[in-house]
Amino acid sequence: xxxxxxxxxxxxxxxxxxxxxxxxxxxxxxxxxxxxxxxxxxxxxxxxxxxxxxxxxxxxxxxxxxxxxxxxxxxxxxxxxxxxxxxxxxxxxxxxxxxxxxxxxxxxxxxxxxxxxxxxxxxxxxxxxxxxxxxxxxxxxxxxxxxxxxxxxxxxxxxxxxxxxxxxxxxxxxxxxxxxxxxxxxxxxxxxxxxxxxxxxxxxxxxxxxxxxxxxxxxxxxxxxxxxxxxxxxxxxxxxxxxxxxxxxxxxxxxxxxxxxxxxxxxxxxxxxxxxxx
Numbered sequence: 001x002x003x004x005x006x007x008x009x010x011x012x013x014x015x016x017x018x019x020x021x022x023x024x025x026x027x028x029x030x031x032x033x034x035x036x037x038x039x040x041x042x043x044x045x046x047x048x049x050x051x052x053x054x055x056x057x058x059x060x061x062x063x064x065x066x067x068x069x070x071x072x073x074x075x076x077x078x079x080x081x082x083x084x085x086x087x088x089x090x091x092x093x094x095x096x097x098x099x100x101x102x103x104x105x106x107x108x109x110x111x112x113x114x115x116x117x118x119x120x121x122x123x124x125x126x127x128x129x130x131x132x133x134x135x136x137x138x139x140x141x142x143x144x145x146x147x148x149x150x151x152x153x154x155x156x157x158x159x160x161x162x163x164x165x166x167x168x169x170x171x172x173x174x175x176x177x178x179x180x181x182x183x184x185x186x187x188x189x190x191x192x193x194x195x196x197x198x199x200x201x202x203x204x205x206x207x208x209x210x211x212x213x214x215x216x217x218x219x220x221x222x223x224x225x226x227x228x229x230x231x232x233x234x235x236x237x238x239x240x241x242x243x244x245x246x247x248x249x250x251x252x253x254x255x256x257x258x259x260x261x262x263x264x265x266x267x268x269x270x271x272x273x274x275x276x277x278x
Contacts, residue, residue, distance in 0.1 A: 060240040060269040061231060061262070063215070063255075064088055064187065066113050066160065067246050069096030077252050078103055083259055084270045088113040088158055091129050091147040104153045109270040111187065112147050112154045116162025119192070126161045133165055137174040144178050156185040156271060158211075163192035172200035180206050185275050187211065189244060207275045215243045219250035221257065228262055235266070240274050 064086045068074065072095050078085070086109045089096045104110050115130035129147075131140055148154065157179060159166055166172060166188070179186055185207035188197035201208035213231040215224055227243065235241030245251050262268075 059232070059235045059266050060274060061235055061266045062086060062240065062242045062269050062271050062274055064111075064158065064211075064242065064244045064271070065247060066158070066189070066244055068113070069093030069099060071095060071247070072099060074247050074252070075099060075102060077256075078108065079106065081256060081259065082106075083263070084109070084268050086111060086271050089151055089154075090115065090127075090160060091150055097150055100151055100153075109272060110151060110154045111156040111158060111271070112144075112151050112184070113160045114144070114147065114157050114162075115160040116165035118161040118165075119163045119167075121164065124161065130161075131165060131175065133168060133171055137178070140171075140174055141178045141181075144175075144182065148182055148184075154184065156187060156207075156275075158187035159189045159191065161191060162189070163194070166197055167192055167194040169196040169199055172196045173203055176200045176204040176206045180204055185209065185271070187242070187271060209242060209271060209274055211244050212241045213243045215245040216248060216251045216254070219248055219254075221254050224251075224254045225258060228258065232262075232266060240269070242271070242274070 063083070065074075066088045067090055068087055069089045069091075070093050078087075087100070087103055088111045089100050090113045100110050115126035117130060117132045118124045118126060121132075129143070131143055135143075144157075147157075165175075176186065186197060186201055186209070188195055188208065188210040190197075190211050197210065198208055200206075212234045213227050215227045215231070217223075217227075231241045231243045245255070259268075
């Protein structure tokens, strides 16, 4: 009986040792598996511009600030808050040239904010530098060449007003042909649902983007936050989103408060990073 009990205890110890070794190797295998997963995940989000969230890294948001050139006041804000915001300058304003040059040298993306004829012209006046339906292609070209001379480093353009002009397919094709000659992409501000921007760009082979959301139609923190959330929601559907804002003092204050928060959720990008995939 004693001999039998010794054999039984040896078998039990052997089983226990096998079980311990089995658990050890299982844990070691799991540890190795998770380490490999971590390495692969790290590689993935490094390729997606350093985002800490691989899924969110695919979502690109571009912010465009229109109507710049009226004042030098935005300069310090942009120097202190270096987010990739695309800067759209109205031509022939007092500070368009000097402000655009300084911010271009700091790495900002510059585009031309081209005034165009609105539906309710002349009651609403886009200014003497606007492009009107009465202009032929040579006059449109003359205007854009003038704008390009003032903003030589601009890589694209978007419309200021322009609900009437952008609704005319023939004039928009003439306009797009001039943009293509100058290697400029077009961001449609979509000031009207009747815009023919997409059709004209497709007909002429111009790189085309369009605004998704106006961010600061109401200069209140809660409103701008809601607009950002709407922009992110749209971006999740198509992979990117474009929001337009303006150089109001309130807008700068709100952006300074909320951009650090949204910078953790999305990948802020220049428009040129979006044209590469369109």
